[in-house]
Amino acid sequence: MLNFKINEELCIRCGKCITDCPPMCISMQEGDFPVIQDENNCMLCQHCLAVCPTGAISIMGADPADSIELQYELPTAHSMETLIKGRRSIRKYKKNALDEKIITRLLETAFHAPTGVNAQGVLFTATTTAEATEKLRKEIYAKVGKLLENCDYDKDDLRFQYMNMAYKAYTNHNVDVILRGAPHILIASAPKTIPLPKEDCIIALSTFDLFAQTMGVGTLWNGMLKWCVDDFFPELATRLGVPEDHEIGYCMVFGSPAVQYKRTVQRKPGALNFVNSF
Incomplete structure (x- = not known):
């Protein structure tokens, strides 16, 4: 109705x-x-x-x-340009967890991201406590260790090269390369039955990523975490509550950054393809 x-x-x-x-x-x-x-x-x-x-x-x-009136609330082109150019991937985090109200606001706002045919099927799965993330972190490295020990993997497979590097860094130096010491993880998934599950997840995470910066929250797009919960240990995704009929689009880690950047970087000119006639 x-x-x-x-x-x-x-x-x-x-x-x-x-x-x-x-x-x-x-x-x-x-x-x-x-x-x-x-x-x-x-x-x-x-x-x-x-x-x-x-x-x-x-x-x-x-x-x-x-509803929010748009006439006086939209950011300026300059502020959006600064946000996009000033956003950095955060690889050093404070250990403390974010307030759950902040996490909820971030996710509920990101849920407004566009989806194919307005399916609105994206599910955000996030850890809300540093304790839960730490438990997941330890289990991931334990599983990675067994995987590297028992699996006859292709030495040229980049996934295993990165996992081997990460496992050695964690066991030999207590350096967390996979989750980067972040207090929270975020998985975006969507039903495989909707038209564009993976793309919808990427768009939703991009929205989360930008909004997080405005609230002082750092983020990192995390392909290694996606390998863990999607390719290598899908049982972890199930235990975290990701439905089995969902496709995982991508993963992030997030939290309060332990580093503050003072200015934008200067990149080479973008790859642009202008079509003036067809």
């Missing part, structure tokens, strides 16, 4: 909700107010609520008065 409602006192019948509806399921007859004829066609995107200039539309129980 969409519960699509029009506040007739506010509606000016401008038709913007109709022209901006992706599945074109909103219509308006002459002299009437907007209606949804077939609710099965609705994508649940709430574009109608967002585009209405007077806040006259409510759908799925969402009150437009509870």
Whole structure:
């Protein structure tokens, strides 16, 4: 039940909700107010609520008065450019865990990331305590040690080369290369049945990554963790609560950074391919 409602006192019948509806399921007859004829066609995107200039539309129980007004809240181009260029991968973390309210805010905001056909199927699996992450860290290295000892692996396989390096660093020098000493891990997964599970996860994590920087939270895209919970030890993902019918898109670690960067870096010009005619 969409519960699509029009506040007739506010509606000016401008038709913007109709022209901006992706599945074109909103219509308006002459002299009437907007209606949804077939609710099965609705994508649940709430574009109608967002585009209405007077806040006259409510759908799925969402009150437009509870939404954030965009006119004065969007960042400037300069601040976004600084955020993107100034964001760094964090490989040194403070041991203390983040407040769970901060983690929840980060994840709930990142859930607003776009998904293919608005599937909204991404599941975030995160450790909320440093103790849980430490227990996972110890188990990962124990499993890596057994894997390297008992597996007849291809010496040219980069995954095993990195795992061998990480295991030696941990056992010989107590240096955590896989989780980088971070107090939290994050796994993004999505049902294999949706159109773009992997891509949706990557987009969601990218959104999380950028928002985290604004809250003083450091992040690291973590391919080695993905190898562990996806390629080598999928039972760990199951124990963490990742459904078996999900595809893991990618993984991160995050927490309070133990290093602060003071300026952006200067990279070579980007690879750009401009097409002026076709």
